[in-house]
Amino acid sequence: MTDTATAETESPAKAEPAPTAAAEKPAAPKRAMRENLLVAEGVHKTFLHEGNVVEVLRGVDLSINEGEMVCVVGASGAGKSTLLHLLGTLDLPTKGRIKFADDDLTRMTSSQLAAFRNEKIGFVFQFHHLLPEFDALENVMMPGLVRGQARGPLRERARALLEEVGLAHRLDHRPGELSGGEQQRVALARALVMEPAVVMADEPTGNLDSETSESIHQLFFQLNETRKTTFLIVTHSRDLASRMPRVVSMKDGVIQRDERKAESYRGGADKTAEAVDEVFWHDKPTGDAPEEPDEEHEEAEPKDAEGAGASDD
Secondary structure (H helix, E strand, C coil): CHHHHHHHHHHHHHCCCCCCHHHHCCCCCCCCCCCCCEEEEEEEEEEEECCEEEEEEEEEEEEECCCCEEEEECCCCCCHHHHHHHHCCCCCCCEEEEEECCEEHHHCCHHHHHHHHHHHEEEEECCCCCCCCCCHHHHHHHHHHHCCCCHHHHHHHHHHHHHHCCCHHHCCCCHHHCCHHHHHHHHHHHHHCCCCCEEEEECCCCCCCHHHHHHHHHHHHHHHHHHCCEEEEECCCHHHHHHCCEEEEEECCEEEEEEECCCCCCCCCCCCHHHHHHHHCCCCCCCCCCCCCCCCCCCCCCCCHHHHCCCCC
């Protein structure tokens, strides 16, 4: 009887739950986002056009922090695409410096810049530039294949990205078998496959209808939220600009206004078109802004995997 009573008395103590792993070990702190990840200092860019010197950028200073979503707006010819191309090292400034973290990109050789683009920058253009003879999965893998990465892990990473952008059912479809929105989703997955620090998009929805454009815009916000990827987007879309947390307005080759908002409107445009025009489009154009390249004299966009972050050696 004594033993039974003792066991009954001790049983509540034995029933106490063991401490959880979370209680024993505090969660790791979140990694701090780096300030001044990508910086332009006094950047000028001139072109020769029909024998005349055209000054497209006239002393641009811009600093982008890690994890930011930055939108560049302005009329055609303002220098938006030229600035994106310089920040992405697709071209070099005539004067000034461009720095990434602690590296001065303007001092790198062409082969060093090619490796930098492949590893650190993902590109999405108005036209998808997918290779027509390869399926969606192979197109996404292309930047890694150019760098000589092992096919097995690369294939799995590409597959996961296509699933993330909603194309798990289109892995073996070639570009000609995909809709415009699906093609841009493949291009976005390709831009992310090397896990770049920055994704640069130049009029990424310029050729898409409003519903498809909205789905791509939402995907940008989702990827920024889940992956903390830095986005630099050049656009004529007032709807997208009104929802971005930071908007840089350009005019005549200079930054006219750089505004960070306390909140963005990711779920939809919560401001009227008139308010957006007043805040972001200081010239208050009427009608839709033209969806066309910025500068007539600019060099053409890459026509192969080089524009997707692949080496251009």
